[in-house]
Amino acid sequence: MKRKKQIVRNVILIALTALLFLWQGGYHLTPERVFRSAEKAEWLGPAQEVMEIGTRGDDCLCFVGIEQEGFYVVSAKPSMGIFWKHTNEHWAGYFPVKEKTRAWILEDFIVGQTKEPEAVEVVCVVEEWKSEKNEWQEVGRYTIPVGENGFFSMALDSYVPRTMNYWVKEVICKNAAGEVIAVNKQ
Missing domain, CATH: 2.60.40.10 (Immunoglobulins)
Structure with a gap:
C-alpha cells in the first residue's frame, strides 16, 4: 500500500509541476486566451470587440482588439502541439485613431x-x-x-x-x- 501512495503522490507532483511550467511559460490552450493574457500584460482592454484578421507566414494567428479610440493587434503562435503562446516579435502596440x-x-x-x-x-x-x-x-x-x-x-x-x-x-x-x-x- 505504501508503494501505491508514493506513485500517486509523485504523479500529482509531476502534474502540478507541468501545470506550473505551462502557466509561467505563457502557454494557453486557445489563441483567444493568449489574446486576453496579452491584453492584461500590456494594460489594455478588455476590448469591446475581438476579431481574427488572418495568419502570418510563421503560422502566427493574428487578432485585433477594437476599442472606441483605436485598436491593437496580438499574435498567437502554436507551440508544443496543443498549446498557443504570445509572440512579442509581432507586437506593434496600440494604434490610436483620433482623426x-x-x-x-x-x-x-x-x-x-x-x-x-x-x-x-x-x-x-x-x-x-x-x-x-x-x-x-x-x-x-x-x-x-x-x-x-x-x-x-x-x-x-x-x-x-x-x-x-x-x-x-x-x-x-x-x-x-x-x-x-x-x-x-x-
Whole structure:
C-alpha cells in the first residue's frame, strides 16, 4: 500500500509541476486566451470587440482588439502541439485613431479604422521609399471593405517585401454608391 501512495503522490507532483511550467511559460490552450493574457500584460482592454484578421507566414494567428479610440493587434503562435503562446516579435502596440481615418502596415497586413459612418470601403495608397532616387514611389492601391465597427484589414500581396520602407500615404473612403466621401492623408 505504501508503494501505491508514493506513485500517486509523485504523479500529482509531476502534474502540478507541468501545470506550473505551462502557466509561467505563457502557454494557453486557445489563441483567444493568449489574446486576453496579452491584453492584461500590456494594460489594455478588455476590448469591446475581438476579431481574427488572418495568419502570418510563421503560422502566427493574428487578432485585433477594437476599442472606441483605436485598436491593437496580438499574435498567437502554436507551440508544443496543443498549446498557443504570445509572440512579442509581432507586437506593434496600440494604434490610436483620433482623426477620421487611419491605416498602418504591419508586416503582412494593412490594418486601419475609420470613423466615417457611411464608409463601406477604403482605398489605401501604399508607397515605398526608394533610396536610390531619394523619394517615395507609389507601390499600389488596395481596396478593402470596411466592417460595421469601422475596422478594415487586408493581407498584403506576396510580392511586397516585408521591410520598413512601406507606409500608407492616404486612405480614400467610399460610400455604397462608390463615391469618395473623404480623403485622409497620413
